Every structure is written in C-alpha cells, then in structure tokens.
Amino acid sequence: MKIKHIEGEKNGNIMMYTLSTCVWCKKIKKYLKDLGVEYHYIDVDLLEGAEKEEVMQQMKEYTSEVSYPMLVINEKEYIIGYKPDEIKEKLGL
Amino acid sequence: MNQDISQGQIDKLYERLDKEAEEGGYHLNPDIEFTKDLVKGLITNENRYGYWSCPCRLASGNKAEDLDIICPCDYRDPDLNDYDACYCALYVSQKVMNGEKEVAPIPERRPPLEERLKLKPVPNISSLPLPVWRCKVCGYLCARENPPEVCPVCKAKKDRFERFI
Numbered sequence A: 001m002k003i004k005h006i007e008g009e010k011n012g013n014i015m016m017y018t019l020s021t022c023v024w025c026k027k028i029k030k031y032l033k034d035l036g037v038e039y040h041y042i043d044v045d046l047l048e049g050a051e052k053e054e055v056m057q058q059m060k061e062y063t064s065e066v067s068y069p070m071l072v073i074n075e076k077e078y079i080i081g082y083k084p085d086e087i088k089e090k091l092g093l
Numbered sequence B: 001m002n003q004d005i006s007q008g009q010i011d012k013l014y015e016r017l018d019k020e021a022e023e024g025g026y027h028l029n030p031d032i033e034f035t036k037d038l039v040k041g042l043i044t045n046e047n048r049y050g051y052w053s054c055p056c057r058l059a060s061g062n063k064a065e066d067l068d069i070i071c072p073c074d075y076r077d078p079d080l081n082d083y084d085a086c087y088c089a090l091y092v093s094q095k096v097m098n099g100e101k102e103v104a105p106i107p108e109r110r111p112p113l114e115e116r117l118k119l120k121p122v123p124n125i126s127s128l129p130l131p132v133w134r135c136k137v138c139g140y141l142c143a144r145e146n147p148p149e150v151c152p153v154c155k156a157k158k159d160r161f162e163r164f165i
C-alpha cells in the first residue's frame, strides 16, 4: 500500500487519509509537518480497485460519514477536516 | 499524468471560471494561490475521470454516481448560503469578498452513498401540459419536453437536471 511516512517527533500513531487534489488536505499535511510530528498518510484518490476499497472500509470503521482529510490518532480518535486547534489539543501540544 | 499540467493551463481555466462566476453572480475565492491549486485539482480529475469531479471529495470514477459532485456541485449554493463558501472553498460569498467573513472548512453536506441511493425521483403527479425541469446546480426551472442541453443560467450540462414537477 502507498502509505507515506513523514519523519518527526513521535507523538502517538498519526494516520491521515487524504486526497492528492484537495487543498484542505494539503494544508493539514503542511500543518503537521510544521508542528514537527511524525505521521503517515495515504492519498486515497491515487489508489485503485481492491486497495481503494480496503482503505475506504478502514475509514468507515471510525464513522459512516467519511470525508477528507481524516486524521486518526492511535487507531482510536479521529478528526475530520482541517482543524488545527483540535489537532493540537488531541495531540496534547 | 497529473504532473503534466502546466501553469498556463491552470491560469487559463482559472480566468475562465472567474469570468463565468462573476457573470453569474458568484465569486471565486480571492486567495489566488489556494484557488489555483483547486483549479489544478479540477484539471487532474478531468484527466483522470473525464469530468471535473470535486477536488475535495473522493470520486467513484463512475460518472452517474459522481454527477452530484461535478463542479459546480449540487451542494455549492446551499453551502454558500449557510457557510459563505462551497465545501472546497473554491466559491465564496459576497461577504467573504467584502472581508466580513473568513473562509474556514465546513462540514460535508453530501449524504453517504447508501442514503443517496435512497433518494428517489419525484413521481409524476402533475396534470400540467409539460414537465418542469430543475437545474440542480443553480435552481433554474423550465417547462419543456426535455431539459436543455446546457443550463442557460449556470451552463451546467443536461444530465444535471432533475424532473421537478
């Protein structure tokens, strides 16, 4: 799977589901990078077939109302949309 | 594939959308860098799917399923009304243009697939001599046998019309 890894300070397991064309997704990637935390992301629109289905299914385990960007912390808490304040708070920064 | 999009292509489409928006009483986001990035997303999706699927939503790649999110999507006008911007913030309200309101991300209004499938077309209960068609993008109504090829108001294509009455 095409999961990308961005190095930084470890602050729990941060996984982000994004779209390569979405500007809010771009903003959130930049925001995390500027925060300097380690995270992973996957651009779901660049996937195809079974792989795309599988990732969409993964997202649906958190909520039926899936949209992008979706950030998941420690496979538990999730934040939908570009919400810097909420991200900071949930990451304890 | 999408690396091939040139700045000239982006600028050209941006100019066109800006002109059309202003003519129709709409406004593109004045943050030009942000807006041109979205325009690039539209071109990427055009190359990838064959239509301007919304850059901030996941397309299925099946046009019939994605019709409601072909830009401008069915949700632009209600979002402009309620939040002063469309979901991607490509289009913004006059308030934003006047600097009275800032653009911020908004919640997704598009129902999940399961719910969209449940939305059935209205049954024909009318005794009017002609059916009435509604453009789902801008709300334009017309009474004729079939919807027009292109919406005379917002230029949306025929397949964006629904039978209204």
Ligand code: SF4
Residues within 6 Å of the ligand: B038, B053, B054, B055, B056, B069, B070, B071, B072, B073, B074, B075, B076, B086, B087, B088, B089, B090, B091
């Ligand atoms: S109007 Fe805005 S939200 Fe709707 S498809 Fe276009 S860019 Fe996306």
